[in-house]
Amino acid sequence: MQHLNSALLFGLGVLAGGMIAVQSVLNASLGERIGTFGSVLMLTIVSIGFLLVIILTFPATASFEHLPGLSEWYLYLGGALGIVILAAPIFLVPHVGATSTLVAIVFGQLLMALVIDHYGLFSSPQIRAALPRILGVVLVAAGAILVSR
Numbered sequence: 001m002q003h004l005n006s007a008l009l010f011g012l013g014v015l016a017g018g019m020i021a022v023q024s025v026l027n028a029s030l031g032e033r034i035g036t037f038g039s040v041l042m043l044t045i046v047s048i049g050f051l052l053v054i055i056l057t058f059p060a061t062a063s064f065e066h067l068p069g070l071s072e073w074y075l076y077l078g079g080a081l082g083i084v085i086l087a088a089p090i091f092l093v094p095h096v097g098a099t100s101t102l103v104a105i106v107f108g109q110l111l112m113a114l115v116i117d118h119y120g121l122f123s124s125p126q127i128r129a130a131l132p133r134i135l136g137v138v139l140v141a142a143g144a145i146l147v148s149r
Contacts, residue, residue, distance in 0.1 A: 021102055027086065028093035040086045096148070103144040110137045 031039035055062045068075045092101040114137055120126030 020105075021098055024089035024093055024101060025098050027090045028098075031090035032094060036087050036090045037083075039090050040083055043086060044082075100144075100148045103140075103147045107137075107140050107144045110140055 027039055027043060030042065033039075034042065088105065089098075089101050092104075096104075114129050114133060116122060116124055117127040117133075118129040
């Protein structure tokens with residue numbers, strides 16, 4: 001049963017990855033019409049609208065009673081990082097294509113995740129960067145170079 005759950009969760013991750021590819025191309029098309037940050041703004045407005053509907057439909061999915069205070073300001077940096085995460089593919093896809101853009105993003109994700117895990121940053125569990133994990137990231141880097149040619 002645990003193996004089935006792992007496979008389903010992995011499949012969900014693959015589905016989400018596929019959606020990121022579609023989203024990147026759609027966002028880039030919008031960005032070509034209204035500009036990179038105009039696109040980010042419109043996408044954020046649409047996201048807020050959808051989130052409000054979801055939260056109103058499923059109120060248990062959001063609890064704002066325990067919002068961190070100003071002393072934990074860094075917990076809100078995800079919002080600023082979201083702008084970069086949305087803007088990068090909008091800018092990059094028209095210049096280098098969807099494949100090169102997403103391979104670079106995945107490589108960046110894996111590299112940063114390896115560092116975060118190794119040092120246990122941001123209250124995450126500490127998982128040492130053993131040789132197999134490092135080799136996996138190196139292989140992704142090699143794949144990124146091959147795909148970008």
